[in-house]
Amino acid sequence: MATMRDVANEAGVSVATVSRVLNKNGYVSQESELKVIKAIEKLNYKPNAVARALFHKTSKMIGLIVPDITNPFFPELARAVEDVSMIYGYKVLLGNSDGNAEKEQTYLDLFNQKYVDGVIMTGHSSEKHISLHANTPVVVLDRASYSELPTVTSDNYEGARQATKLLIEKGAKNIAHIRGPREITSANDRYRGFIDEIEENNMSYIIEESAFNLAAAEEVAHAFFDKFTQIDGIFCSNDTIAVGFLKVALKRGIQIPEELQIVGFDGVAFGKMVYPELTTIAQPIYDLGAVASRLLIKLIENEEPEQTIYELKTRVIQRGTTR
Structure with missing residues (x-):
């Protein structure tokens, strides 16, 4: 199998010149470029993946x-x-x-x-x-x-409003939002949607924060249920947080959904793998x-x-x- 050095020897140029032709970068005289192209054809040289990317300006x-x-x-x-x-x-x-x-x-x-x-x-x-x-x-x-x-x-903002509105329509009176990390724009949009919907309905609310992973959600949930005993509706910023809260609530003997309703956000497949199955705002x-x-x-x-x-x-x- 021919190498770049073989092409250089056949064309009578340096390896660097062959590289510049493949890369289409740097000055190469028309005469030298033609020699390199002819050498590539004669030797049936097959550039490696990176060289092909340089030659064709695409790697696919x-x-x-x-x-x-x-x-x-x-x-x-x-x-x-x-x-x-x-x-x-x-x-x-x-x-x-x-x-x-x-x-x-x-x-x-x-x-x-x-x-x-x-x-x-x-x-x-x-x-x-x-x-x-x-x-x-x-x-x-x-x-x-x-x-x-x-x-x-x-539309994270509108999705959060849908979640909050659903809890209100289902009779929740004391609603909490477990927001996602503040550096994540989608979590912030969901937080804004919750706040706007809940305040338009003149309802009080609780805000807590959790990372988007199960271990963090369960830790936050334990502290949450120790502190707040009257909450009957929770909108979680993603499904992972929601499942964490669902697990902890069930361990504590809280009846779902009779005593506490939970809504997640994302619509991932594992929302159907828990019991009760998770109500959620599904993204496409x-x-x-x-x-x-x-x-x-x-x-x-x-x-x-x-x-x-x-x-x-x-x-x-x-x-x-x-x-």
Whole structure:
């Protein structure tokens, strides 16, 4: 199998010149470039994946960064991104950032080295920290964008209002919201939706905060139930928090939904695996990933997208944790 050095020897040029021709970067005389191209054809030289990416200016690879692959929401999202990407001939490289800006940037640097054609970001860090090649398209997914970056998200604000309204309609009088971390824009949007709906109904409320993972939710739930005994309705900022509160409530002998009603947010599959099954505000998770993937591919292929900001509607799924 021919190597880059074989091509250089055949063309009578340096390896660096062959690299510049493949990279289309730096000055190479027309005569030398022609010699390299003829040598490549004669030797049937097959560049490796990175070299092909440089030669064709495309790697057919997309980078996807998620903050926590153990959160059931993100595997469902990643599946949709991969499915649509494969349809159009792209492969997906996955990075799990753990919600850490430095780790996120490490993956972005890696994606740069791998010459990915574009990146889908679902991370928590500020967009000012996003550092990629200037011509690498980026789509922000499941997080509101505060810049000009293309964005695909759900209507988190309206979904939170739906959740709060449902609890009120089901007869809850003392309602709490377990909000998500303050650095996450979707959690903030859900918090705003809860506040606006509850205050429009002139009701008092309790706010507590939890990370989007089960262990943290259970810890918060134990402290919550020790402190608040009159709460009869809880809107949790995601389904994982809701399941944590449901587990702790049942362990304490609280009757669900007779004494306490719980509503989650996301609509992930495991909401049907608990008992009682979880009432939730469902995001169109697959559609979010599919739209983001298709939008990014259009940007990669220099197609004009119909729009660059997508806000998809949520829907109420009533199950066993509400009356």
